[in-house]
Amino acid sequence: MPQLAAAQESHVSRTPQPNTIAPFPAMRLRRTKSSGALRDLVRENTLTVADLIWPVFVVEGENVAQEIPSMPGVVRRSVDLVVKAAKEARALDIPAICIFPYTDLALKTERCEEAWNPDNLSNRAIRAIKAEVPDIAVMTDIALDPYNANGHDGIVRNDEIVNDETVAALVKMALAQAEAGADILGPSDMMDGRIGAIRTAIEAAGHHNVTIMSYTAKYASAFYGPFRDAVGASSALKGDKKTYQMDPANSDEAMRLVERDLREGADMIMVKPGMPYLDICRRVKDSFGVPTFAYQVSGEYAMMMAAAQNGWLDGDKVMAESLMAFKRAGCDGILTYFAPRMARILAGN
Numbered sequence: 130m131p132q133l134a135a136a137q138e139s140h141v142s143r144t145p146q147p148n149t150i151a152p153f154p155a156m157r158l159r160r161t162k163s164s165g166a167l168r169d170l171v172r173e174n175t176l177t178v179a180d181l182i183w184p185v186f187v188v189e190g191e192n193v194a195q196e197i198p199s200m201p202g203v204v205r206r207s208v209d210l211v212v213k214a215a216k217e218a219r220a221l222d223i224p225a226i227c228i229f230p231y232t233d234l235a236l237k238t239e240r241c242e243e244a245w246n247p248d249n250l251s252n253r254a255i256r257a258i259k260a261e262v263p264d265i266a267v268m269t270d271i272a273l274d275p276y277n278a279n280g281h282d283g284i285v286r287n288d289e290i291v292n293d294e295t296v297a298a299l300v301k302m303a304l305a306q307a308e309a310g311a312d313i314l315g316p317s318d319m320m321d322g323r324i325g326a327i328r329t330a331i332e333a334a335g336h337h338n339v340t341i342m343s344y345t346a347k348y349a350s351a352f353y354g355p356f357r358d359a360v361g362a363s364s365a366l367k368g369d370k371k372t373y374q375m376d377p378a379n380s381d382e383a384m385r386l387v388e389r390d391l392r393e394g395a396d397m398i399m400v401k402p403g404m405p406y407l408d409i410c411r412r413v414k415d416s417f418g419v420p421t422f423a424y425q426v427s428g429e430y431a432m433m434m435a436a437a438q439n440g441w442l443d444g445d446k447v448m449a450e451s452l453m454a455f456k457r458a459g460c461d462g463i464l465t466y467f468a469p470r471m472a473r474i475l476a477g478n
Protein backbone atom coordinates (compact mmCIF):
# COMPACT_ATOMS: atom_id res chain seq x y z
CA MET A 130 0.00 0.00 0.00
CA PRO A 131 1.43 3.40 -0.92
CA GLN A 132 2.43 5.61 2.01
CA LEU A 133 0.26 8.56 1.04
CA ALA A 134 -2.69 9.33 3.34
CA ALA A 135 -5.52 6.82 3.38
CA ALA A 136 -8.79 8.19 2.04
CA GLN A 137 -11.30 9.53 4.57
CA GLU A 138 -13.82 11.09 2.22
CA SER A 139 -17.48 10.28 2.61
CA HIS A 140 -17.56 8.66 -0.80
CA VAL A 141 -15.06 6.00 0.25
CA SER A 142 -17.02 2.76 0.48
CA ARG A 143 -17.38 1.09 3.87
CA THR A 144 -18.66 -2.44 4.35
CA PRO A 145 -21.38 -2.71 7.03
CA GLN A 146 -20.47 -4.74 10.12
CA PRO A 147 -22.34 -8.08 10.25
CA ASN A 148 -24.14 -7.20 13.51
CA THR A 149 -25.95 -4.29 11.82
CA ILE A 150 -27.99 -6.69 9.68
CA ALA A 151 -31.24 -7.48 11.50
CA PRO A 152 -33.24 -10.58 10.56
CA PHE A 153 -36.32 -10.18 8.39
CA PRO A 154 -38.78 -8.58 9.01
CA ALA A 155 -36.96 -6.35 11.52
CA MET A 156 -34.99 -5.23 8.52
CA ARG A 157 -36.63 -4.65 5.18
CA LEU A 158 -34.25 -2.94 2.81
CA ARG A 159 -37.25 -1.92 0.70
CA ARG A 160 -38.44 0.51 3.42
CA THR A 161 -35.91 3.20 2.55
CA LYS A 162 -36.75 2.76 -1.12
CA SER A 163 -40.47 3.15 -0.63
CA SER A 164 -40.78 6.82 -1.63
CA GLY A 165 -38.85 9.46 -3.50
CA ALA A 166 -38.35 11.40 -0.27
CA LEU A 167 -36.83 8.40 1.51
CA ARG A 168 -34.65 7.57 -1.48
CA ASP A 169 -33.42 11.17 -1.49
CA LEU A 170 -32.56 10.92 2.21
CA VAL A 171 -30.49 7.75 1.99
CA ARG A 172 -28.74 8.47 -1.31
CA GLU A 173 -25.00 7.95 -0.84
CA ASN A 174 -23.64 9.97 -3.75
CA THR A 175 -24.64 13.08 -5.62
CA LEU A 176 -23.78 14.39 -9.04
CA THR A 177 -23.67 18.16 -9.37
CA VAL A 178 -22.68 20.53 -12.13
CA ALA A 179 -19.50 21.24 -10.14
CA ASP A 180 -18.34 17.72 -11.07
CA LEU A 181 -18.23 18.39 -14.80
CA ILE A 182 -15.39 19.31 -17.15
CA TRP A 183 -16.42 19.94 -20.75
CA PRO A 184 -14.01 18.92 -23.56
CA VAL A 185 -14.39 21.11 -26.67
CA PHE A 186 -12.78 20.95 -30.12
CA VAL A 187 -11.35 24.08 -31.74
CA VAL A 188 -10.85 24.71 -35.45
CA GLU A 189 -9.53 27.64 -37.51
CA GLY A 190 -11.88 30.27 -38.87
CA GLU A 191 -14.70 32.46 -37.72
CA ASN A 192 -18.24 31.49 -36.96
CA VAL A 193 -17.41 27.90 -37.90
CA ALA A 194 -19.21 24.92 -36.35
CA GLN A 195 -18.39 21.58 -37.98
CA GLU A 196 -20.23 18.42 -37.08
CA ILE A 197 -18.26 15.31 -36.17
CA PRO A 198 -20.18 12.33 -37.62
CA SER A 199 -18.92 9.80 -35.06
CA MET A 200 -19.84 12.14 -32.18
CA PRO A 201 -23.45 13.24 -32.80
CA GLY A 202 -24.19 16.55 -31.10
CA VAL A 203 -20.50 17.51 -30.78
CA VAL A 204 -18.99 20.16 -33.07
CA ARG A 205 -15.60 21.67 -33.77
CA ARG A 206 -15.84 25.39 -33.13
CA SER A 207 -13.79 28.36 -34.26
CA VAL A 208 -12.26 30.43 -31.43
CA ASP A 209 -15.13 32.96 -31.39
CA LEU A 210 -17.66 30.16 -30.95
CA VAL A 211 -15.50 28.45 -28.32
CA VAL A 212 -15.64 31.68 -26.33
CA LYS A 213 -19.41 31.67 -26.75
CA ALA A 214 -19.52 28.05 -25.57
CA ALA A 215 -17.40 28.97 -22.54
CA LYS A 216 -19.88 31.72 -21.68
CA GLU A 217 -22.75 29.26 -21.94
CA ALA A 218 -20.86 26.75 -19.84
CA ARG A 219 -20.16 29.34 -17.16
CA ALA A 220 -23.80 30.41 -17.16
CA LEU A 221 -24.65 26.77 -16.43
CA ASP A 222 -22.03 26.79 -13.60
CA ILE A 223 -19.77 24.27 -15.35
CA PRO A 224 -16.43 24.93 -13.62
CA ALA A 225 -14.01 23.95 -16.39
CA ILE A 226 -13.63 23.60 -20.13
CA CYS A 227 -10.91 21.57 -21.86
CA ILE A 228 -9.46 22.59 -25.23
CA PHE A 229 -8.54 20.17 -28.05
CA PRO A 230 -7.34 21.61 -31.35
CA TYR A 231 -8.02 20.30 -34.85
CA THR A 232 -4.74 21.08 -36.56
CA ASP A 233 -4.40 21.71 -40.29
CA LEU A 234 -2.45 18.97 -42.05
CA ALA A 235 0.05 21.57 -43.26
CA LEU A 236 1.07 22.32 -39.66
CA LYS A 237 1.80 18.70 -38.77
CA THR A 238 5.52 17.93 -38.86
CA GLU A 239 7.85 15.24 -37.56
CA ARG A 240 9.35 17.64 -35.01
CA CYS A 241 5.90 18.93 -33.94
CA GLU A 242 7.05 22.58 -33.63
CA GLU A 243 3.48 23.89 -33.79
CA ALA A 244 2.87 22.33 -30.36
CA TRP A 245 4.79 25.10 -28.57
CA ASN A 246 3.91 27.97 -30.91
CA PRO A 247 2.56 30.65 -28.52
CA ASP A 248 0.01 31.57 -31.20
CA ASN A 249 -1.17 28.10 -32.13
CA LEU A 250 -4.90 27.51 -32.27
CA SER A 251 -5.09 26.07 -28.79
CA ASN A 252 -3.16 28.93 -27.16
CA ARG A 253 -5.27 31.51 -29.00
CA ALA A 254 -8.40 29.79 -27.70
CA ILE A 255 -7.05 29.78 -24.12
CA ARG A 256 -6.25 33.50 -24.30
CA ALA A 257 -9.62 34.36 -25.81
CA ILE A 258 -11.53 32.42 -23.16
CA LYS A 259 -9.52 33.85 -20.26
CA ALA A 260 -10.04 37.37 -21.63
CA GLU A 261 -13.80 37.05 -21.84
CA VAL A 262 -14.75 34.36 -19.31
CA PRO A 263 -12.02 34.67 -16.69
CA ASP A 264 -13.77 32.65 -14.02
CA ILE A 265 -14.09 29.41 -15.98
CA ALA A 266 -11.06 27.16 -15.51
CA VAL A 267 -9.33 26.32 -18.78
CA MET A 268 -7.75 22.91 -19.11
CA THR A 269 -5.37 21.85 -21.86
CA ASP A 270 -4.07 18.67 -23.40
CA ILE A 271 -0.31 18.11 -23.46
CA ALA A 272 0.72 15.56 -26.08
CA LEU A 273 2.19 15.93 -29.54
CA ASP A 274 -0.44 14.01 -31.51
CA PRO A 275 -2.38 16.97 -32.94
CA TYR A 276 0.89 18.36 -34.35
CA ASN A 277 2.66 15.17 -35.30
CA ALA A 278 2.91 13.99 -38.91
CA ASN A 279 3.04 10.47 -37.40
CA GLY A 280 -0.07 10.91 -35.26
CA HIS A 281 1.80 9.74 -32.16
CA ASP A 282 1.89 11.52 -28.79
CA GLY A 283 5.69 11.56 -28.93
CA ILE A 284 8.48 12.24 -31.41
CA VAL A 285 9.16 9.26 -33.65
CA ARG A 286 12.70 8.28 -34.61
CA ASN A 287 13.54 5.00 -36.38
CA ASP A 288 10.05 3.73 -35.59
CA GLU A 289 10.53 4.41 -31.90
CA ILE A 290 8.63 6.94 -29.80
CA VAL A 291 11.58 8.60 -28.11
CA ASN A 292 10.86 9.47 -24.50
CA ASP A 293 13.31 12.11 -23.29
CA GLU A 294 13.31 14.25 -26.40
CA THR A 295 9.50 14.18 -26.30
CA VAL A 296 9.52 15.32 -22.67
CA ALA A 297 11.66 18.32 -23.63
CA ALA A 298 9.08 19.20 -26.31
CA LEU A 299 6.19 18.72 -23.88
CA VAL A 300 7.83 21.13 -21.43
CA LYS A 301 7.93 23.81 -24.13
CA MET A 302 4.29 23.07 -24.93
CA ALA A 303 3.29 23.29 -21.25
CA LEU A 304 5.09 26.61 -20.80
CA ALA A 305 3.32 28.12 -23.81
CA GLN A 306 -0.04 26.98 -22.44
CA ALA A 307 0.67 28.33 -18.94
CA GLU A 308 1.80 31.59 -20.52
CA ALA A 309 -1.48 31.76 -22.47
CA GLY A 310 -3.37 31.54 -19.19
CA ALA A 311 -4.27 27.86 -18.75
CA ASP A 312 -5.40 26.90 -15.24
CA ILE A 313 -5.08 23.13 -15.56
CA LEU A 314 -2.43 21.42 -17.66
CA GLY A 315 -3.40 17.93 -18.81
CA PRO A 316 -0.41 15.83 -19.86
CA SER A 317 -1.96 12.95 -21.81
CA ASP A 318 1.18 11.73 -23.52
CA MET A 319 2.21 8.92 -21.10
CA MET A 320 5.94 9.57 -21.43
CA ASP A 321 8.09 8.81 -18.37
CA GLY A 322 9.24 11.80 -16.34
CA ARG A 323 6.97 14.38 -17.92
CA ILE A 324 5.12 15.47 -14.79
CA GLY A 325 8.33 16.29 -12.91
CA ALA A 326 9.85 18.08 -15.89
CA ILE A 327 6.71 20.15 -16.50
CA ARG A 328 6.32 20.98 -12.80
CA THR A 329 9.94 22.12 -12.47
CA ALA A 330 9.65 24.31 -15.58
CA ILE A 331 6.37 26.02 -14.67
CA GLU A 332 7.57 26.66 -11.10
CA ALA A 333 10.77 28.21 -12.45
CA ALA A 334 8.68 30.40 -14.78
CA GLY A 335 6.62 31.66 -11.83
CA HIS A 336 3.37 29.84 -12.62
CA HIS A 337 2.93 28.65 -9.02
CA ASN A 338 -0.84 28.26 -9.23
CA VAL A 339 -1.03 26.43 -12.51
CA THR A 340 -2.30 22.95 -11.70
CA ILE A 341 -1.49 19.64 -13.35
CA MET A 342 -4.16 17.01 -13.89
CA SER A 343 -2.13 14.06 -15.03
CA TYR A 344 -3.64 11.56 -17.41
CA THR A 345 -2.01 9.02 -15.13
CA ALA A 346 -3.82 5.80 -15.89
CA LYS A 347 -4.39 6.25 -19.59
CA TYR A 348 -5.02 2.98 -21.36
CA ALA A 349 -4.22 2.01 -24.95
CA SER A 350 -7.92 1.95 -25.78
CA ALA A 351 -10.09 1.44 -28.84
CA PHE A 352 -12.58 3.86 -27.27
CA TYR A 353 -10.63 6.91 -28.53
CA GLY A 354 -11.61 6.35 -32.18
CA PRO A 355 -14.17 9.17 -32.56
CA PHE A 356 -11.82 11.64 -30.82
CA ARG A 357 -9.11 10.91 -33.36
CA ASP A 358 -11.65 11.76 -36.08
CA ALA A 359 -12.53 14.97 -34.22
CA VAL A 360 -8.92 16.20 -34.05
CA GLY A 361 -8.00 14.84 -37.47
CA ALA A 362 -5.44 12.36 -36.13
CA SER A 363 -6.99 9.09 -37.32
CA SER A 364 -5.43 9.13 -40.78
CA ALA A 365 -2.03 10.31 -39.51
CA LEU A 366 -1.56 7.61 -36.87
CA LYS A 367 0.83 4.86 -37.89
CA GLY A 368 0.57 1.80 -35.68
CA ASP A 369 -0.78 1.94 -32.13
CA LYS A 370 0.11 3.57 -28.80
CA LYS A 371 0.88 0.42 -26.84
CA THR A 372 4.50 1.32 -26.09
CA TYR A 373 3.38 4.22 -23.91
CA GLN A 374 -0.32 3.90 -23.03
CA MET A 375 -1.33 1.24 -20.50
CA ASP A 376 -2.31 -2.36 -21.15
CA PRO A 377 -6.06 -2.74 -20.40
CA ALA A 378 -5.18 -5.92 -18.48
CA ASN A 379 -3.26 -3.99 -15.81
CA SER A 380 -4.38 -2.43 -12.54
CA ASP A 381 -1.39 -2.64 -10.12
CA GLU A 382 0.65 -0.72 -12.68
CA ALA A 383 -1.86 2.12 -12.48
CA MET A 384 -1.17 2.41 -8.73
CA ARG A 385 2.56 2.75 -9.39
CA LEU A 386 1.88 5.46 -11.98
CA VAL A 387 -0.35 7.38 -9.55
CA GLU A 388 2.27 7.30 -6.83
CA ARG A 389 4.95 8.39 -9.27
CA ASP A 390 2.90 11.26 -10.71
CA LEU A 391 1.98 12.55 -7.24
CA ARG A 392 5.64 12.49 -6.20
CA GLU A 393 6.56 14.39 -9.36
CA GLY A 394 4.05 17.15 -8.66
CA ALA A 395 0.64 16.24 -10.09
CA ASP A 396 -2.26 17.95 -8.28
CA MET A 397 -5.00 15.76 -9.70
CA ILE A 398 -5.12 12.29 -11.17
CA MET A 399 -7.13 11.08 -14.13
CA VAL A 400 -8.25 7.64 -15.24
CA LYS A 401 -9.09 7.18 -18.91
CA PRO A 402 -11.29 5.78 -20.47
CA GLY A 403 -14.00 5.95 -17.83
CA MET A 404 -16.79 3.40 -17.76
CA PRO A 405 -14.71 0.28 -18.52
CA TYR A 406 -12.17 1.40 -15.85
CA LEU A 407 -14.32 2.25 -12.81
CA ASP A 408 -12.37 -0.31 -10.77
CA ILE A 409 -9.24 1.76 -11.37
CA CYS A 410 -11.04 4.95 -10.21
CA ARG A 411 -12.04 3.19 -7.00
CA ARG A 412 -8.54 1.85 -6.36
CA VAL A 413 -6.98 5.27 -6.93
CA LYS A 414 -9.41 6.97 -4.55
CA ASP A 415 -9.12 4.34 -1.83
CA SER A 416 -5.35 4.05 -2.03
CA PHE A 417 -4.40 7.71 -2.30
CA GLY A 418 -7.34 9.93 -1.31
CA VAL A 419 -6.35 12.58 -3.83
CA PRO A 420 -8.49 14.50 -6.35
CA THR A 421 -9.48 11.78 -8.80
CA PHE A 422 -11.07 12.31 -12.20
CA ALA A 423 -12.27 10.11 -15.02
CA TYR A 424 -12.53 10.87 -18.71
CA GLN A 425 -15.72 9.51 -20.24
CA VAL A 426 -14.15 9.33 -23.68
CA SER A 427 -15.42 9.82 -27.20
CA GLY A 428 -16.19 6.13 -27.79
CA GLU A 429 -18.27 5.92 -24.63
CA TYR A 430 -20.19 9.01 -25.74
CA ALA A 431 -20.61 7.60 -29.26
CA MET A 432 -21.97 4.27 -27.97
CA MET A 433 -24.62 5.91 -25.83
CA MET A 434 -25.59 8.41 -28.51
CA ALA A 435 -25.85 5.72 -31.20
CA ALA A 436 -28.10 3.56 -29.04
CA ALA A 437 -30.23 6.56 -28.07
CA GLN A 438 -30.58 7.66 -31.69
CA ASN A 439 -31.82 4.18 -32.55
CA GLY A 440 -34.37 4.36 -29.78
CA TRP A 441 -32.65 1.45 -28.04
CA LEU A 442 -31.72 3.37 -24.89
CA ASP A 443 -33.11 6.46 -23.18
CA GLY A 444 -30.29 8.95 -23.82
CA ASP A 445 -30.93 11.27 -20.88
CA LYS A 446 -31.25 8.40 -18.45
CA VAL A 447 -28.13 6.49 -19.50
CA MET A 448 -26.17 9.73 -19.49
CA ALA A 449 -27.20 10.55 -15.92
CA GLU A 450 -26.70 6.98 -14.72
CA SER A 451 -23.27 6.70 -16.32
CA LEU A 452 -22.13 9.96 -14.73
CA MET A 453 -23.45 9.00 -11.29
CA ALA A 454 -21.48 5.75 -11.59
CA PHE A 455 -18.26 7.80 -11.65
CA LYS A 456 -19.22 9.47 -8.38
CA ARG A 457 -20.01 6.10 -6.83
CA ALA A 458 -16.60 4.83 -7.99
CA GLY A 459 -14.94 7.63 -6.02
CA CYS A 460 -14.36 10.27 -8.69
CA ASP A 461 -14.37 13.95 -7.78
CA GLY A 462 -15.23 14.92 -11.32
CA ILE A 463 -15.69 13.73 -14.88
CA LEU A 464 -14.56 15.00 -18.27
CA THR A 465 -17.58 14.38 -20.46
CA TYR A 466 -18.95 15.55 -23.79
CA PHE A 467 -22.34 15.43 -22.08
CA ALA A 468 -21.37 18.28 -19.72
CA PRO A 469 -23.75 21.00 -21.01
CA ARG A 470 -26.62 18.56 -21.55
CA MET A 471 -26.21 17.12 -18.05
CA ALA A 472 -25.82 20.61 -16.58
CA ARG A 473 -29.12 21.70 -18.12
CA ILE A 474 -30.89 18.70 -16.64
CA LEU A 475 -29.31 19.32 -13.21
CA ALA A 476 -30.47 22.93 -13.43
CA GLY A 477 -33.99 21.68 -14.08
CA ASN A 478 -34.38 22.77 -17.70
Ligand SMILES: NCc1[nH]cc(CCC(=O)O)c1CC(=O)O
Binds near residue numbers: 352353355357428
Ligand atom coordinates in the same frame (compact mmCIF):
# COMPACT_ATOMS: atom_id res chain seq x y z
N1 LIG B 1 -3.20 12.31 -26.49
C1 LIG B 1 -4.31 12.82 -27.03
C2 LIG B 1 -5.63 12.47 -26.43
N2 LIG B 1 -6.17 13.22 -25.45
C3 LIG B 1 -7.44 12.73 -25.21
C4 LIG B 1 -7.66 11.65 -26.07
C5 LIG B 1 -8.92 10.83 -26.17
C6 LIG B 1 -10.19 11.50 -25.73
C7 LIG B 1 -11.45 10.83 -26.20
O1 LIG B 1 -11.43 9.75 -26.81
O2 LIG B 1 -12.51 11.41 -25.95
C8 LIG B 1 -6.51 11.45 -26.82
C9 LIG B 1 -6.40 10.43 -27.88
C10 LIG B 1 -5.33 9.43 -27.86
O3 LIG B 1 -4.60 9.25 -26.88
O4 LIG B 1 -5.18 8.79 -28.89
